[in-house]
Amino acid sequence: MLGIVDPRDVPSFAAILQAAASGIWGGELLFVVLATMSTWAPGLLIAGIAGVVAGVSLAMLPRLEIATRPLLEFLRPIPSVAMIPVALPILGIGLELQLFMIAFASIWPVLFATKAGVESVDPRYIETGRMLGLSRLMQVVRIVLPSALPAVATGLRTASAIALVLAITVEMLTGQPGLGFYIENVRLNGLITEMWAAILVTGVTGYLVNTLFLSIERVALPWSPDNRDQ
Amino acid sequence: MQPIICVEGVTKAYNESAPILQDVTFKVEPGQFTAVVGPSGCGKTTLLRCIASLMQPDTGSVLHRGQQFKEPPSWLSIVFQDYNRSLFPWLTVRKNVAFGLRDKNGRAERVLAALRSVGLEHAADLYPWQLSGGMQQRCALARSIVVTPQLLLLDEPFASVDAQTRTDLQDMVMDICRRMSLSALLVTHDIDEAVFMADKVVVLSTRPARVVEEIEINLPRSRDQLSTKESPEFLHLRHRVYTLVRQQAHKSTIVASTDRT
Ligand SMILES: Nc1ncnc2c1ncn2[C@@H]1O[C@H](COP(=O)(O)OP(=O)(O)OP(=O)(O)O)[C@@H](O)[C@H]1O
Numbered sequence: 358m359l360g361i362v363d364p365r366d367v368p369s370f371a372a373i374l375q376a377a378a379s380g381i382w383g384g385e386l387l388f389v390v391l392a393t394m395s396t397w398a399p400g401l402l403i404a405g406i407a408g409v410v411a412g413v414s415l416a417m418l419p420r421l422e423i424a425t426r427p428l429l430e431f432l433r434p435i436p437s438v439a440m441i442p443v444a445l446p447i448l449g450i451g452l453e454l455q456l457f458m459i460a461f462a463s464i465w466p467v468l469f470a471t472k473a474g475v476e477s478v479d480p481r482y483i484e485t486g487r488m489l490g491l492s493r494l495m496q497v498v499r500i501v502l503p504s505a506l507p508a509v510a511t512g513l514r515t516a517s518a519i520a521l522v523l524a525i526t527v528e529m530l531t532g533q534p535g536l537g538f539y540i541e542n543v544r545l546n547g548l549i550t551e552m553w554a555a556i557l558v559t560g561v562t563g564y565l566v567n568t569l570f571l572s573i574e575r576v577a578l579p580w581s582p583d584n585r586d587q
Numbered sequence: 588m589q590p591i592i593c594v595e596g597v598t599k600a601y602n603e604s605a606p607i608l609q610d611v612t613f614k615v616e617p618g619q620f621t622a623v624v625g626p627s628g629c630g631k632t633t634l635l636r637c638i639a640s641l642m643q644p645d646t647g648s649v650l651h652r653g654q655q656f657k658e659p660p661s662w663l664s665i666v667f668q669d670y671n672r673s674l675f676p677w678l679t680v681r682k683n684v685a686f687g688l689r690d691k692n693g694r695a696e697r698v699l700a701a702l703r704s705v706g707l708e709h710a711a712d713l714y715p716w717q718l719s720g721g722m723q724q725r726c727a728l729a730r731s732i733v734v735t736p737q738l739l740l741l742d743e744p745f746a747s748v749d750a751q752t753r754t755d756l757q758d759m760v761m762d763i764c765r766r767m768s769l770s771a772l773l774v775t776h777d778i779d780e781a782v783f784m785a786d787k788v789v790v791l792s793t794r795p796a797r798v799v800e801e802i803e804i805n806l807p808r809s810r811d812q813l814s815t816k817e818s819p820e821f822l823h824l825r826h827r828v829y830t831l832v833r834q835q836a837h838k839s840t841i842v843a844s845t846d847r848t
């Protein structure tokens with residue numbers, strides 16, 4: 358079993374680090390990461406906006422929720438990659454396809470977290486708003502939405518990781534510039550050290566994205582139960 | 588002058604269950620401090636929600652100076668039983684208090700004045716969850732008086748704080764009501780508290796809640812935790828209310844034991 362992996366195929370960690378560092382500072386890798394992030398960000402933005410709007414609407418309009426439930430239950434378990442054969446003829450290979458795939462996969466955690474957040478608003482908050490003479494619209498704007506923000510933030514953070522996975526996968530499959538295509542390319546050319554360096558950079562990128570979202574949450578929502586322990 | 592609140596024959600049931608309130612009738616006179624006592628779970632919060640127009644009674648009516656009203660009116664404020672669920676955790680103390688003020692004119696001054704009258708001006712920029720229970724309840728109190736209501740509804744506002752804080756809050760509420768010439772309706776299951784604070788105590792029965800008796804508390808105003816509570820008049824009134832409430836509790840145990848057989 359062990360004999361299958363030729364030790365010469367596994368570069369030393371020092372060599373990988375060295376390749377990653379030189380790739381980021383002055384090499385190609387930095388542009389590759391930026392290319393991936395430049396589809397990741399708008400894809401996640403689309404998923405975020407659509408997910409929040411859909412989540413709030415479904416939570417506030419029970420009839421809409423009942424009417425769309427079969428559709429959502431049908432769409433949700435479909436792995437986004439399985440949508441490529443459907444989306445490809447319509448969108449073609451390019452940015453539209455990438456954004457669609459990223460948004461399709463990462464909308465779900467935003468949508469369901471938002472819906473749950475809105476649904477779990479403490480009815481006492483609403484009563485307090487009614488006592489103070491708030492209209493229905495103002496109850497939503499000033500009470501329901503703020504109280505759902507921590508749930509929305511958690512959903513967005515989960516979505517940000519999924520969006521990164523999808524951005525890279527679609528690059529691998531369609532050959533669009535970015536980490537996914539780069540990893541495929543160096544692998545096919547036998548540049549094993551560069552491949553491992555790119556994989557390492559991918560992992561670090563994912564970690565940094567998560568850390569970024571956590572820090573934004575901590576600054577923007579200091580009152581959220583997760584952030585209260587200062 | 589017409590009563591601030593006139594509760595007339597109010598009956599209320601949740602869904603199809605047995606009624607919680609049964610033909611409840613009493614008045615809150617202007618400038619008066621009225622206390623409603625009743626055993627735990629008898630429907631006191633339900634009664635306050637009907638009075639505040641947060642829900643409508645099944646039969647009977649609630650009148651303000653002879654008039655009916657449908658939505659929670661601006662002349663009425665409420666301090667809820669569980670303060671930690673009624674303050675908004677995403678707003679600071681200052682913004683929580685300002686929440687219900689519509690016009691920007693003089694808003695900051697009014698908020699500050701309300702915070703001063705509950706002794707919270709130093710905590711204005713903290714969040715509610717950074718405060719003790721007593722401070723949270725004072726914040727809720729500030730929010731309900733900043734809109735200068737005529738009537739303050741208090742739903743067991745001191746139930747979950749320690750004894751010392753509780754007596755401090757009692758004094759504070761009585762002082763605020765006197766200074767702002769506020770009428771108040773306090774719901775509590777603490778008989779001492781009801782007799783000590785009120786001009787009139789309304790005793791409710793166990794479920795379904797009816798008014799068993801109304802007792803005038805003609806102790807002199809400017810009441811003192813020590814001397815008032817030691818006076819023979821206080822002890823006598825306390826005894827009367829206590830006896831009525833205990834009869835109710837006794838009835839409910841009889842009902843419970845016959846239920847079991
Ligand atoms: N939204 C509701 N739906 C159905 N039943 C309810 C609802 N709210 C209260 N009840 C029931 O009505 C009864 C009276 O409740 P309520 O809260 O008015 O009593 P309470 O006197 O305020 O009790 P406590 O002393 O615990 O504050 C309780 O038995 C409760 O289970």
Ligand SMILES: [Mg+2]
Pocket residue numbers: 631632633668742743
């Ligand atoms: Mg209650």
